[in-house]
Amino acid sequence: MQRLLLSLPTLGERRFLLQELDGHAELLVDPDDPEAVPRLLGSVLTEPSGAPVDVAGLLCVWRDRVFAALFQRELGRRVDSQAHCVACGEEYAFGFELAAVLQAQDVAAAATGLRVIEGGTFTLEDGARVRPPTVGDIAEHGDPDALAEALGGTPSGGTLSRDRVEAVLDEAAPLLTLDLETRCAECDEVELLRFDIVRYTLESLAAERPLLIRETHLIASRYGWGHDTIMALTRGDRRAYAGLILGERTATGLRSAG
Template identity: 25%
Template sequence: MNEPKATFTAPAAQRCCARAFGSAACDLDIAFDVVDRASAVTALLVSCVSDTQGRAIGIDEPWTWTLNQRLQALIAMRLAAGDAIIELQVACSACGEAMALDLDLRTFAGDPAAPRFTWYDDDGTEVSLRLPCADDLRRWRRDGVLAQETLAASLIESVAGQAVGADHHPPAGWLSALDDAFAAHDPLTALQLQTRCPACDHDQPVACDLEAWLLDGFAGTQAKMLEEVLQLASAFHWSEAEILALPRWRRAHYLQQIAARGWA
Protein backbone atom coordinates (compact mmCIF):
# COMPACT_ATOMS: atom_id res chain seq x y z
CA MET A 1 0.00 0.00 0.00
CA ASN A 2 1.40 3.38 -0.99
CA GLU A 3 1.83 5.93 1.75
CA PRO A 4 -0.39 9.01 1.20
CA LYS A 5 1.58 12.07 0.09
CA ALA A 6 0.83 15.67 -0.82
CA THR A 7 3.01 17.78 -3.09
CA PHE A 8 3.92 21.42 -2.52
CA THR A 9 6.34 23.98 -3.94
CA ALA A 10 9.59 24.17 -1.98
CA PRO A 11 12.24 26.91 -2.40
CA ALA A 12 13.68 27.45 -5.88
CA ALA A 13 10.29 26.42 -7.32
CA GLN A 14 11.20 22.78 -6.73
CA ARG A 15 8.26 20.41 -6.26
CA CYS A 16 8.47 18.33 -3.08
CA CYS A 17 6.37 15.60 -1.48
CA ALA A 18 5.20 15.59 2.11
CA ARG A 19 4.09 12.40 3.82
CA ALA A 20 1.56 12.17 6.64
CA PHE A 21 3.14 12.44 10.08
CA GLY A 22 2.39 9.37 12.20
CA SER A 23 2.99 6.87 9.41
CA ALA A 24 6.61 5.96 10.31
CA ALA A 25 8.25 4.54 13.43
CA CYS A 26 10.80 7.41 13.42
CA ASP A 27 7.93 9.85 14.07
CA LEU A 28 8.18 8.86 17.74
CA ASP A 29 11.71 10.37 17.79
CA ILE A 30 10.53 13.94 17.16
CA ALA A 31 10.75 16.07 20.32
CA PHE A 32 7.96 18.66 20.38
CA ASP A 33 10.02 21.22 22.22
CA VAL A 34 7.93 24.30 23.00
CA VAL A 35 11.05 26.32 23.83
CA ASP A 36 12.94 25.61 20.61
CA ARG A 37 10.03 25.37 18.20
CA ALA A 38 12.17 26.08 15.12
CA SER A 39 14.25 22.94 15.76
CA ALA A 40 11.11 20.83 16.20
CA VAL A 41 9.71 22.09 12.87
CA THR A 42 13.06 21.48 11.13
CA ALA A 43 13.19 17.90 12.44
CA LEU A 44 9.61 17.30 11.27
CA LEU A 45 10.34 18.61 7.78
CA VAL A 46 13.56 16.60 7.41
CA SER A 47 11.65 13.47 8.42
CA CYS A 48 8.52 13.96 6.31
CA VAL A 49 9.60 15.87 3.17
CA SER A 50 11.29 14.34 0.13
CA ASP A 51 11.76 15.35 -3.47
CA THR A 52 9.36 13.93 -6.05
CA GLN A 53 11.80 11.01 -6.64
CA GLY A 54 11.48 10.07 -2.95
CA ARG A 55 14.97 11.34 -2.02
CA ALA A 56 15.28 12.86 1.47
CA ILE A 57 16.11 16.56 1.79
CA GLY A 58 19.34 17.66 3.53
CA ILE A 59 19.17 17.82 7.34
CA ASP A 60 19.98 21.54 7.33
CA GLU A 61 17.92 22.49 4.30
CA PRO A 62 14.72 23.59 6.10
CA TRP A 63 16.76 26.13 8.12
CA THR A 64 17.20 28.09 4.88
CA TRP A 65 13.46 28.07 4.10
CA THR A 66 11.34 31.10 4.92
CA LEU A 67 8.73 30.69 7.68
CA ASN A 68 6.11 30.88 4.94
CA GLN A 69 7.74 28.02 2.97
CA ARG A 70 7.94 25.92 6.15
CA LEU A 71 4.24 26.54 6.83
CA GLN A 72 3.36 25.39 3.31
CA ALA A 73 5.32 22.17 3.92
CA LEU A 74 3.59 21.57 7.29
CA ILE A 75 0.20 22.16 5.65
CA ALA A 76 1.09 19.62 2.92
CA MET A 77 1.95 17.06 5.65
CA ARG A 78 -1.43 17.62 7.25
CA LEU A 79 -3.25 17.37 3.90
CA ALA A 80 -1.38 14.11 3.17
CA ALA A 81 -2.99 12.73 6.33
CA GLY A 82 -6.42 13.69 4.90
CA ASP A 83 -6.93 15.98 7.87
CA ALA A 84 -7.67 19.45 6.44
CA ILE A 85 -9.60 21.06 9.28
CA ILE A 86 -8.14 22.74 12.37
CA GLU A 87 -10.68 23.64 15.02
CA LEU A 88 -9.78 26.78 16.98
CA GLN A 89 -11.37 27.67 20.29
CA VAL A 90 -11.52 31.41 21.00
CA ALA A 91 -13.42 33.52 23.51
CA CYS A 92 -15.34 36.67 22.50
CA SER A 93 -13.47 39.69 23.85
CA ALA A 94 -16.75 41.54 24.46
CA CYS A 95 -19.00 38.96 26.20
CA GLY A 96 -16.68 36.02 26.85
CA GLU A 97 -18.77 33.58 24.80
CA ALA A 98 -16.72 30.57 23.64
CA MET A 99 -16.55 30.26 19.85
CA ALA A 100 -15.29 27.41 17.69
CA LEU A 101 -13.70 28.36 14.36
CA ASP A 102 -13.01 25.78 11.69
CA LEU A 103 -9.92 26.54 9.60
CA ASP A 104 -9.82 24.67 6.30
CA LEU A 105 -6.12 24.23 5.50
CA ARG A 106 -6.92 23.66 1.80
CA THR A 107 -7.71 27.38 1.53
CA PHE A 108 -4.14 28.21 2.67
CA ALA A 109 -2.26 25.66 0.57
CA GLY A 110 -0.58 27.15 -2.47
CA ASP A 111 2.64 28.62 -3.76
CA PRO A 112 4.74 30.17 -0.99
CA ALA A 113 5.09 33.96 -0.81
CA ALA A 114 8.12 35.25 -2.76
CA PRO A 115 11.14 35.34 -0.38
CA ARG A 116 12.00 38.92 -1.49
CA PHE A 117 9.76 41.93 -2.08
CA THR A 118 9.85 45.71 -2.44
CA TRP A 119 8.23 48.24 -0.12
CA TYR A 120 8.04 52.06 -0.49
CA ASP A 121 8.07 54.43 2.47
CA ASP A 122 5.87 57.57 2.59
CA ASP A 123 8.54 59.54 0.66
CA GLY A 124 8.64 56.92 -2.09
CA THR A 125 12.03 55.50 -1.05
CA GLU A 126 12.38 51.99 -2.43
CA VAL A 127 13.28 49.39 0.21
CA SER A 128 14.13 45.77 -0.66
CA LEU A 129 13.07 43.31 2.02
CA ARG A 130 13.40 39.58 2.49
CA LEU A 131 11.13 37.30 4.52
CA PRO A 132 12.70 35.79 7.65
CA CYS A 133 13.93 32.21 7.36
CA ALA A 134 14.36 29.72 10.18
CA ASP A 135 18.10 30.51 10.34
CA ASP A 136 17.14 34.08 11.32
CA LEU A 137 15.03 32.73 14.21
CA ARG A 138 17.94 30.56 15.33
CA ARG A 139 20.37 33.52 15.17
CA TRP A 140 17.99 35.92 16.95
CA ARG A 141 17.41 33.31 19.66
CA ARG A 142 21.16 32.66 20.09
CA ASP A 143 21.98 36.39 20.22
CA GLY A 144 18.99 37.22 22.44
CA VAL A 145 17.76 39.78 19.88
CA LEU A 146 14.38 41.13 20.88
CA ALA A 147 14.41 44.76 19.70
CA GLN A 148 11.96 45.18 16.86
CA GLU A 149 14.33 47.62 15.18
CA THR A 150 17.12 45.05 15.08
CA LEU A 151 14.82 42.33 13.70
CA ALA A 152 13.44 44.64 11.01
CA ALA A 153 16.91 45.97 10.10
CA SER A 154 18.29 42.49 9.52
CA LEU A 155 15.58 41.87 6.88
CA ILE A 156 16.35 45.04 4.87
CA GLU A 157 18.63 44.24 1.95
CA SER A 158 18.82 47.62 0.25
CA VAL A 159 17.49 51.19 0.51
CA ALA A 160 17.09 53.30 -2.63
CA GLY A 161 19.16 50.77 -4.55
CA GLN A 162 22.08 50.84 -2.04
CA ALA A 163 22.86 47.57 -0.25
CA VAL A 164 22.76 47.93 3.55
CA GLY A 165 24.45 45.85 6.24
CA ALA A 166 23.10 44.43 9.50
CA ASP A 167 24.29 47.60 11.30
CA HIS A 168 21.85 49.73 9.30
CA HIS A 169 19.32 51.57 11.51
CA PRO A 170 15.95 52.05 9.81
CA PRO A 171 14.09 55.28 10.75
CA ALA A 172 11.86 54.68 13.80
CA GLY A 173 8.86 55.79 11.73
CA TRP A 174 9.31 52.78 9.46
CA LEU A 175 8.88 50.11 12.11
CA SER A 176 5.12 49.70 12.32
CA ALA A 177 4.78 50.29 8.56
CA LEU A 178 7.36 47.53 7.99
CA ASP A 179 5.33 45.20 10.24
CA ASP A 180 2.27 45.91 8.09
CA ALA A 181 4.30 45.37 4.89
CA PHE A 182 5.52 41.94 6.07
CA ALA A 183 1.96 40.97 7.15
CA ALA A 184 0.54 42.07 3.77
CA HIS A 185 3.20 40.17 1.79
CA ASP A 186 3.04 37.03 3.94
CA PRO A 187 -0.41 36.87 5.59
CA LEU A 188 0.07 33.19 6.51
CA THR A 189 2.92 33.68 9.00
CA ALA A 190 1.03 36.31 11.01
CA LEU A 191 -2.45 35.05 10.23
CA GLN A 192 -5.38 37.29 11.22
CA LEU A 193 -8.89 35.88 11.06
CA GLN A 194 -12.08 37.87 11.28
CA THR A 195 -14.93 36.40 13.26
CA ARG A 196 -18.33 37.53 14.59
CA CYS A 197 -19.61 36.45 17.99
CA PRO A 198 -22.92 34.53 17.64
CA ALA A 199 -24.05 35.73 21.09
CA CYS A 200 -23.40 39.50 20.92
CA ASP A 201 -22.59 40.13 17.23
CA HIS A 202 -19.21 41.63 18.13
CA ASP A 203 -16.73 41.64 15.21
CA GLN A 204 -13.41 40.37 16.43
CA PRO A 205 -10.03 39.88 14.77
CA VAL A 206 -8.32 36.68 15.93
CA ALA A 207 -4.54 36.40 15.70
CA CYS A 208 -3.72 32.81 14.74
CA ASP A 209 -0.29 31.24 15.19
CA LEU A 210 -0.80 28.66 12.46
CA GLU A 211 2.58 26.98 13.04
CA ALA A 212 1.75 26.44 16.73
CA TRP A 213 -1.66 24.94 15.86
CA LEU A 214 -0.11 22.62 13.27
CA LEU A 215 2.57 21.52 15.74
CA ASP A 216 -0.12 20.85 18.36
CA GLY A 217 -1.86 18.58 15.87
CA PHE A 218 1.33 16.62 15.11
CA ALA A 219 2.09 16.30 18.84
CA GLY A 220 -1.45 14.90 19.28
CA THR A 221 -0.81 12.36 16.50
CA GLN A 222 2.40 11.28 18.24
CA ALA A 223 0.58 10.92 21.59
CA LYS A 224 -2.02 8.73 19.83
CA MET A 225 0.76 6.55 18.34
CA LEU A 226 2.25 6.06 21.80
CA GLU A 227 -1.17 5.14 23.20
CA GLU A 228 -1.68 2.59 20.41
CA VAL A 229 1.73 1.03 21.14
CA LEU A 230 0.84 0.82 24.82
CA GLN A 231 -2.52 -0.87 24.15
CA LEU A 232 -1.11 -3.39 21.66
CA ALA A 233 1.93 -4.15 23.82
CA SER A 234 -0.32 -4.71 26.85
CA ALA A 235 -2.69 -7.02 24.95
CA PHE A 236 -0.24 -9.01 22.81
CA HIS A 237 3.18 -8.44 24.44
CA TRP A 238 4.70 -7.32 21.12
CA SER A 239 7.71 -4.98 21.19
CA GLU A 240 7.45 -1.32 20.24
CA ALA A 241 9.45 -1.98 17.03
CA GLU A 242 7.17 -4.89 16.07
CA ILE A 243 4.04 -2.79 16.61
CA LEU A 244 5.38 0.21 14.66
CA ALA A 245 6.39 -2.06 11.77
CA LEU A 246 2.71 -2.96 11.25
CA PRO A 247 0.84 -0.99 8.56
CA ARG A 248 -1.63 1.46 10.09
CA TRP A 249 -4.70 -0.49 8.90
CA ARG A 250 -3.50 -3.61 10.73
CA ARG A 251 -2.80 -1.66 13.90
CA ALA A 252 -6.31 -0.20 13.63
CA HIS A 253 -7.78 -3.68 13.13
CA TYR A 254 -6.09 -5.12 16.24
CA LEU A 255 -7.12 -2.07 18.30
CA GLN A 256 -10.73 -2.55 17.17
CA GLN A 257 -10.57 -6.18 18.24
CA ILE A 258 -9.15 -5.22 21.63
CA ALA A 259 -12.03 -2.76 22.12
CA ALA A 260 -14.67 -5.23 20.83
CA ARG A 261 -13.47 -7.95 23.23
CA GLY A 262 -13.18 -5.56 26.14
CA TRP A 263 -9.47 -6.30 26.64
CA ALA A 264 -8.51 -2.69 27.24
Protein backbone atom coordinates in the same frame (compact mmCIF):
# COMPACT_ATOMS: atom_id res chain seq x y z
CA MET B 1 5.86 9.67 0.80
CA GLN B 2 4.28 12.70 -0.81
CA ARG B 3 5.73 14.82 -3.61
CA LEU B 4 5.12 18.39 -2.60
CA LEU B 5 5.13 21.25 -5.10
CA LEU B 6 4.78 24.60 -3.36
CA SER B 7 4.46 27.85 -5.28
CA LEU B 8 3.82 31.52 -4.80
CA PRO B 9 3.66 34.05 -7.70
CA THR B 10 6.32 36.22 -6.03
CA LEU B 11 8.72 33.40 -5.13
CA GLY B 12 8.30 30.78 -7.84
CA GLU B 13 8.26 27.06 -7.10
CA ARG B 14 9.87 24.84 -4.46
CA ARG B 15 9.72 21.04 -4.46
CA PHE B 16 10.11 18.68 -1.52
CA LEU B 17 9.37 15.12 -0.48
CA LEU B 18 7.19 14.88 2.60
CA GLN B 19 7.58 11.52 4.35
CA GLU B 20 4.79 9.77 6.20
CA LEU B 21 4.66 10.58 9.89
CA ASP B 22 5.61 7.67 12.12
CA GLY B 23 5.58 7.31 15.91
CA HIS B 24 9.21 8.48 16.18
CA ALA B 25 8.30 11.75 14.39
CA GLU B 26 5.14 12.18 16.46
CA LEU B 27 7.17 11.85 19.68
CA LEU B 28 9.25 14.86 18.55
CA VAL B 29 6.20 17.09 18.67
CA ASP B 30 6.29 19.46 21.61
CA PRO B 31 4.61 22.83 20.97
CA ASP B 32 6.66 24.54 23.72
CA ASP B 33 10.08 23.36 22.54
CA PRO B 34 11.64 25.77 19.98
CA GLU B 35 13.73 22.87 18.64
CA ALA B 36 10.60 20.83 17.84
CA VAL B 37 10.15 22.49 14.43
CA PRO B 38 13.66 21.86 13.04
CA ARG B 39 13.65 18.31 14.49
CA LEU B 40 10.25 17.46 13.00
CA LEU B 41 11.10 19.01 9.61
CA GLY B 42 14.45 17.20 9.68
CA SER B 43 12.66 13.88 10.09
CA VAL B 44 9.82 14.26 7.55
CA LEU B 45 11.07 16.71 4.90
CA THR B 46 13.73 16.08 2.25
CA GLU B 47 14.82 17.61 -1.04
CA PRO B 48 13.37 15.83 -4.13
CA SER B 49 16.74 14.01 -4.41
CA GLY B 50 16.26 12.60 -0.91
CA ALA B 51 19.00 14.85 0.51
CA PRO B 52 18.28 16.51 3.86
CA VAL B 53 16.72 19.98 3.78
CA ASP B 54 18.79 22.85 5.18
CA VAL B 55 16.12 23.90 7.69
CA ALA B 56 17.94 27.10 8.78
CA GLY B 57 18.08 28.21 5.13
CA LEU B 58 14.43 27.38 4.47
CA LEU B 59 12.16 30.37 3.78
CA CYS B 60 9.52 30.79 6.50
CA VAL B 61 6.92 30.94 3.70
CA TRP B 62 7.81 27.39 2.67
CA ARG B 63 8.02 26.21 6.28
CA ASP B 64 4.45 27.40 6.86
CA ARG B 65 3.20 25.87 3.62
CA VAL B 66 4.89 22.56 4.43
CA PHE B 67 3.05 22.60 7.77
CA ALA B 68 -0.20 23.42 5.95
CA ALA B 69 0.35 20.39 3.69
CA LEU B 70 1.16 18.21 6.70
CA PHE B 71 -1.94 19.47 8.50
CA GLN B 72 -4.17 18.87 5.48
CA ARG B 73 -2.83 15.34 5.00
CA GLU B 74 -2.86 14.21 8.65
CA LEU B 75 -5.57 16.27 10.32
CA GLY B 76 -7.99 17.54 7.68
CA ARG B 77 -8.62 20.39 5.28
CA ARG B 78 -10.45 22.54 7.80
CA VAL B 79 -9.19 24.27 10.90
CA ASP B 80 -11.83 24.02 13.60
CA SER B 81 -11.16 25.60 16.93
CA GLN B 82 -12.77 26.93 20.07
CA ALA B 83 -12.42 30.41 21.51
CA HIS B 84 -13.32 31.81 24.89
CA CYS B 85 -15.32 35.06 24.67
CA VAL B 86 -13.83 37.79 26.89
CA ALA B 87 -17.14 39.70 26.92
CA CYS B 88 -19.62 37.01 28.02
CA GLY B 89 -17.37 34.13 29.03
CA GLU B 90 -18.98 31.60 26.69
CA GLU B 91 -17.07 29.21 24.44
CA TYR B 92 -17.71 29.50 20.73
CA ALA B 93 -16.48 27.64 17.68
CA PHE B 94 -14.73 29.15 14.66
CA GLY B 95 -13.08 27.63 11.64
CA PHE B 96 -11.89 28.06 8.07
CA GLU B 97 -10.60 26.13 5.06
CA LEU B 98 -6.82 26.27 4.78
CA ALA B 99 -6.99 26.05 0.99
CA ALA B 100 -9.10 29.24 0.81
CA VAL B 101 -6.55 31.16 2.90
CA LEU B 102 -3.66 29.94 0.73
CA GLN B 103 -5.51 30.93 -2.42
CA ALA B 104 -6.26 34.43 -1.10
CA GLN B 105 -2.58 34.84 -0.21
CA ASP B 106 -1.54 33.77 -3.73
CA VAL B 107 -3.88 36.37 -5.26
CA ALA B 108 -2.60 39.15 -2.96
CA ALA B 109 1.02 38.20 -3.69
CA ALA B 110 0.42 38.23 -7.46
CA ALA B 111 -1.15 41.70 -7.17
CA THR B 112 2.11 43.14 -5.77
CA GLY B 113 3.79 42.53 -9.14
CA LEU B 114 6.99 41.69 -7.22
CA ARG B 115 9.23 38.77 -8.06
CA VAL B 116 12.39 37.69 -6.26
CA ILE B 117 15.66 38.17 -8.07
CA GLU B 118 18.84 36.18 -7.54
CA GLY B 119 19.82 36.13 -3.90
CA GLY B 120 16.15 35.90 -2.97
CA THR B 121 15.34 39.62 -2.62
CA PHE B 122 12.50 41.81 -3.86
CA THR B 123 13.42 45.14 -5.45
CA LEU B 124 10.78 47.82 -4.78
CA GLU B 125 9.87 50.74 -7.07
CA ASP B 126 12.28 53.16 -5.38
CA GLY B 127 15.15 50.67 -5.53
CA ALA B 128 14.82 49.55 -1.88
CA ARG B 129 15.32 45.84 -1.23
CA VAL B 130 13.45 43.42 1.02
CA ARG B 131 14.35 39.78 1.55
CA PRO B 132 11.83 37.21 2.89
CA PRO B 133 13.11 35.67 6.15
CA THR B 134 14.44 32.16 6.59
CA VAL B 135 13.97 29.94 9.64
CA GLY B 136 17.59 30.82 10.55
CA ASP B 137 16.87 34.60 10.34
CA ILE B 138 14.07 34.26 12.89
CA ALA B 139 16.29 32.24 15.24
CA GLU B 140 19.13 34.76 14.89
CA HIS B 141 17.06 37.95 15.26
CA GLY B 142 14.48 37.38 17.99
CA ASP B 143 13.68 41.10 18.12
CA PRO B 144 11.32 42.29 15.29
CA ASP B 145 13.25 45.57 14.80
CA ALA B 146 16.56 43.73 14.39
CA LEU B 147 14.89 41.27 12.02
CA ALA B 148 13.48 44.08 9.85
CA GLU B 149 16.91 45.73 9.76
CA ALA B 150 18.46 42.47 8.56
CA LEU B 151 15.83 41.97 5.84
CA GLY B 152 15.46 45.45 4.33
CA GLY B 153 17.78 48.06 2.87
CA THR B 154 17.77 51.26 0.81
CA PRO B 155 19.79 51.63 -2.43
CA SER B 156 22.30 53.83 -0.54
CA GLY B 157 22.85 51.14 2.08
CA GLY B 158 20.53 52.64 4.70
CA THR B 159 17.84 50.79 6.65
CA LEU B 160 14.14 50.59 5.81
CA SER B 161 11.46 51.16 8.42
CA ARG B 162 10.13 48.04 10.09
CA ASP B 163 6.58 49.00 8.98
CA ARG B 164 7.61 49.08 5.34
CA VAL B 165 9.51 45.77 5.51
CA GLU B 166 6.56 44.06 7.21
CA ALA B 167 4.02 45.56 4.80
CA VAL B 168 5.95 44.23 1.78
CA LEU B 169 6.43 40.78 3.32
CA ASP B 170 2.80 40.49 4.48
CA GLU B 171 1.69 40.58 0.85
CA ALA B 172 4.63 39.26 -1.13
CA ALA B 173 5.79 36.49 1.23
CA PRO B 174 2.81 35.85 3.53
CA LEU B 175 3.14 33.53 6.51
CA LEU B 176 0.33 31.45 7.96
CA THR B 177 0.29 33.53 11.10
CA LEU B 178 -3.11 35.15 10.80
CA ASP B 179 -5.14 37.59 12.83
CA LEU B 180 -8.64 36.19 12.45
CA GLU B 181 -11.73 38.25 13.08
CA THR B 182 -14.10 35.96 14.95
CA ARG B 183 -17.55 36.63 16.37
CA CYS B 184 -19.00 35.16 19.57
CA ALA B 185 -22.09 33.08 18.78
CA GLU B 186 -23.65 34.08 22.12
CA CYS B 187 -23.19 37.88 22.37
CA ASP B 188 -21.84 38.92 18.93
CA GLU B 189 -18.63 40.35 20.39
CA VAL B 190 -15.93 40.57 17.71
CA GLU B 191 -12.52 39.34 18.71
CA LEU B 192 -9.19 39.17 16.89
CA LEU B 193 -7.54 35.79 17.41
CA ARG B 194 -3.98 34.90 16.42
CA PHE B 195 -3.69 31.69 14.40
CA ASP B 196 -0.30 30.14 13.69
CA ILE B 197 -0.22 27.04 11.45
CA VAL B 198 3.03 25.72 12.92
CA ARG B 199 1.85 25.96 16.53
CA TYR B 200 -1.64 24.73 15.67
CA THR B 201 -0.31 21.66 13.87
CA LEU B 202 2.09 20.84 16.72
CA GLU B 203 -0.68 21.31 19.31
CA SER B 204 -3.12 19.16 17.32
CA LEU B 205 -0.58 16.34 16.99
CA ALA B 206 0.43 16.64 20.66
CA ALA B 207 -3.24 16.40 21.66
CA GLU B 208 -3.31 12.97 19.98
CA ARG B 209 -0.54 11.61 22.24
CA PRO B 210 -3.06 9.55 24.33
CA LEU B 211 -4.20 7.90 21.08
CA LEU B 212 -0.59 7.11 20.12
CA ILE B 213 -0.08 5.44 23.51
CA ARG B 214 -3.35 3.51 23.26
CA GLU B 215 -2.54 2.26 19.74
CA THR B 216 0.96 1.26 20.88
CA HIS B 217 -0.53 -0.63 23.82
CA LEU B 218 -3.05 -2.47 21.62
CA ILE B 219 -0.40 -3.54 19.08
CA ALA B 220 2.17 -4.52 21.73
CA SER B 221 -0.45 -6.58 23.61
CA ARG B 222 -1.68 -8.37 20.52
CA TYR B 223 1.52 -8.97 18.49
CA GLY B 224 4.21 -8.64 21.16
CA TRP B 225 6.21 -6.18 18.99
CA GLY B 226 8.78 -3.95 20.66
CA HIS B 227 8.34 -0.22 21.19
CA ASP B 228 10.84 0.74 18.46
CA THR B 229 9.16 -1.50 15.90
CA ILE B 230 5.76 0.01 16.64
CA MET B 231 7.13 3.59 16.57
CA ALA B 232 8.63 2.88 13.14
CA LEU B 233 5.14 2.12 11.72
CA THR B 234 3.63 4.99 9.78
CA ARG B 235 0.79 6.72 11.54
CA GLY B 236 -1.65 5.31 8.98
CA ASP B 237 -0.43 1.69 9.37
CA ARG B 238 -0.40 1.92 13.16
CA ARG B 239 -3.97 3.19 13.12
CA ALA B 240 -5.02 0.39 10.74
CA TYR B 241 -3.49 -2.35 12.97
CA ALA B 242 -5.11 -0.84 16.07
CA GLY B 243 -8.44 -0.73 14.23
CA LEU B 244 -8.17 -4.43 13.31
CA ILE B 245 -7.34 -5.40 16.88
CA LEU B 246 -10.29 -3.40 18.21
CA GLY B 247 -12.51 -5.03 15.55
CA GLU B 248 -11.40 -8.50 16.68
CA ARG B 249 -12.14 -7.67 20.29
CA THR B 250 -15.59 -6.43 19.42
CA ALA B 251 -16.28 -9.62 17.41
CA THR B 252 -15.03 -11.80 20.29
CA GLY B 253 -17.15 -9.81 22.72
CA LEU B 254 -20.23 -10.29 20.54
CA ARG B 255 -19.65 -14.06 20.25
CA SER B 256 -19.19 -14.55 23.99
CA ALA B 257 -22.25 -12.39 24.66
CA GLY B 258 -24.31 -14.51 22.23
